[in-house]
Amino acid sequence: MDLDPSFKDKKKTIDQSSLLCCKLFISESRNHAALDAIERAGRLDPETVIVNKFPDRAYNRVRYTLVSYVMHDITGSAIYSPLQQTILAMAEAAFGTIDLETHSGAHPRLGVVDDILLHPLARASMDEAAWLARAVAADIGNRFQVPVYLYAAAHPTGKALDTIRRELGFYRPNFMGNQWAGWTTPEILSEKPDEGPTMVSQARGITMIGARPWVALYNIPIMSTDVSAARRIARMVSARGGGLPTVQTLGLVHGEDSTEIACMLLEPNQIGADRVQNQVEMLAAEEGLDVEKGYFTDSSPEMIVDKYMNLISAERD
Template identity: 50%
Template structure:
């Protein structure tokens, strides 16, 4: 059987409590053809929703015809209309109404193809919607990383007490120059970060504690940055009363997967005198994403 030429777009929006807003965002997908929502992950504590879109790729990118880009743009536009960043709050860091978009090649698709889509979407978001847009991964000429942009824009620092992020940025002036769009930010919209990378898994492990300092130590020690597991990024996030999650990006899940992260977090938590719960993935695996698209029959999937 021939392997498919597919691309995946993971699109994260800073809203999950306003159901009317989500309906309007998802309606944008139904009005266009080609790309499908394969997974939807909502978290009301984080006040964040992640959509996984998949489509076949066109044979000729130079025509500018790409349903995945068109659907992603429509969702971004709908989100900016439906959600006011100044009114948003949650325990997950974010930079804008549409916080993060990443494209991944699937099947026999190439990184060059998803890079083209990412850059094309960034141009449209920046110019047509007038939102400062930053590129990372293969979409950036120098391969800038997602976490370096986030650190430069203050993503990891809560802007209020209680480890909660509330409202938009404090200033219209950005500490970094965007790759597309205006150099100043509309406080009701924030900024968008768009990238193209190989597949990334997201795996979160709950720790039953209120000791943020200790869980931050665990997150640092489990991450490559802190000398822990290679290709793992991690941060500590409040997730309900009495629980803090070690939220991990697995940049090379075929080498270091959720099982290894689970074991290491449990070990580190035990050393701190804490108990770690069973972790969970926020999306399907790459293989399941492909199979779900190929087996897709209905016009919508609810999770």
């Protein structure tokens, strides 16, 4: 989006109380040259801040947490956010340095740029997050010729992320029962994407893009290499398996001597980490397994806003 000089000048004095947060998940954590290129792209615009980075070598996956503001026209409609071009720059760097056909890891994935999730922060609205998600989806689909599926508030009917992933085979390991390697999904998609082609580049894969209220990501280590037991526990904890409402889980191999229950807490203020931890410990005890204290992979929304404001103020001083 090209802006005239007067519009750009106005950006400098905007009240930064309407913020959007992007969780950008990329299928790579071992190739440092690729990560350096992605992070350089993420720093091109000082109005966007990378507030957190969470790489996981066993999963071969990294998540960047980005924050910037959103601007509105005189009617109050969202018209611009620096996040849009920053996300696209990071995606371009990822597509240019990562080949999904040579990728392997213990975490499922469907694409190089696997998932882009937008959250409203501070005084921003869900409509604004959904607007940006759809704008980024159109750009990625058209510019990079990558199929994009929208989910949650970005999707016309609010279709859930796990539903789309299940349709596309996201949850089925394709290598030795516990790893995801290369590309095995058909090159022609049976489910028409919301943006981009129906033909998949095996090197780039598919991208999921959504908008929804804050999701907490919480992982619980199981001191066992028995991935079948971890999957049984994960299933019984999840809402889908009749466990805790608004909790989604995966039982995954995590390193040479442990497994992990990777949890998405869709409403963390209602079903929080303590309750999930207790449930996992109880079920693991029935399997005769030890459990370590879980950990969040990101900061709270309040901490992210504070960090963004501090970093943006330091940048301008």
